[in-house]
Amino acid sequence: MANAKDGMNPQLHAAYERWMVSQVKASAGERRQRLKKGLSFSLKQFVARIFWPAVGSFDGWHAEYEVVDFKDGYRYLDLAKPSVAIKICIEVDDKGSHGQQADAYKFSDDRFRQNDLVIDDWKVLRFSLQSIMDQPRRCQQQLMHALAKWGFESDRIVPALLPTEMAIYSFIENRAESFSPAALAKAVGIHRNTAVKHLKSLVEKGKVMPDVGTKTGSPTRRYRCKKGYL
Structure with a gap:
């Protein structure tokens, strides 16, 4: 025990x-x-x-x-x-x-x-x-x-996440609001381009999702935690 x-x-x-x-x-x-x-x-x-x-x-x-x-x-x-x-x-x-x-x-x-x-x-x-x-x-x-x-x-x-992905996900997992790649990069202490790369990977792994306000076909500007995925 x-x-x-x-x-x-x-x-x-x-x-x-x-x-x-x-x-x-x-x-x-x-x-x-x-x-x-x-x-x-x-x-x-x-x-x-x-x-x-x-x-x-x-x-x-x-x-x-x-x-x-x-x-x-x-x-x-x-x-x-x-x-x-x-x-x-x-x-x-x-x-x-x-x-x-x-x-x-x-x-x-x-x-x-x-x-x-x-x-x-x-x-x-x-x-x-x-x-x-x-x-x-x-x-x-x-x-x-x-x-x-x-x-x-x-x-x-x-879960099968890289350390930087874990840092990003840990920051947003209990927050209802969405975040821009720049805001997440600042919070975790990485470059914005690095944040974008890991955010795309997190989307593929089902941990985060593009903000619902993002128009179809337009660049993703904000991300939020994908509720219900554990």
């Missing part, structure tokens, strides 16, 4: 358990011990509220990923996708470990940690626990936008 405190539905819970078993089997030493203790509350909330709705797959992702820092010590990344082409690190910050309650040394060390990752060509995304709990849609959109920009267009499994 899924743990209600984790916010995981049965499908996610089953995928998460399989993923964690495989992570433990593939690990050793300190990383293995960390994984056996289980992920933190903050990271589980990120997985349930942000990562799974946005990405829909754990393929290629690692929890408590071990990297060597510039002092020949070890650092552990909350969530990482270390592909050959690009290395992505996602960090979840809570006040206790990264914010007001952290002492001066830990605060400074956390900055050195991120700088080391950037120097080593990691793409770093950071989300606070507060934003995960209070602004999940914005976090999802930012994650999908980053993955799309970095070339990970095919991770999303259900």
Whole structure:
């Protein structure tokens, strides 16, 4: 059964358990011990509220990923996708470990940690626990936008939408009004031409529809969510 405190539905819970078993089997030493203790509350909330709705797959992702820092010590990344082409690190910050309650040394060390990752060509995304709990849609959109920009267009499994398409659809799905491609591009943070391309794809996939006010044969100027398609 899924743990209600984790916010995981049965499908996610089953995928998460399989993923964690495989992570433990593939690990050793300190990383293995960390994984056996289980992920933190903050990271589980990120997985349930942000990562799974946005990405829909754990393929290629690692929890408590071990990297060597510039002092020949070890650092552990909350969530990482270390592909050959690009290395992505996602960090979840809570006040206790990264914010007001952290002492001066830990605060400074956390900055050195991120700088080391950037120097080593990691793409770093950071989300606070507060934003995960209070602004999940914005976090999802930012994650999908980053993955799309970095070339990970095919991770999303259900529904079969690209990350940028998911960002557009997430913005309009609960809104009754229609939107122009320019307005959607601004909301999601992409170029208007890119928005037009993805809107056409969303129409083909049955997720959005041209506004009913658009005349037959004329260019589509506005789009809205296609009600009843889930």
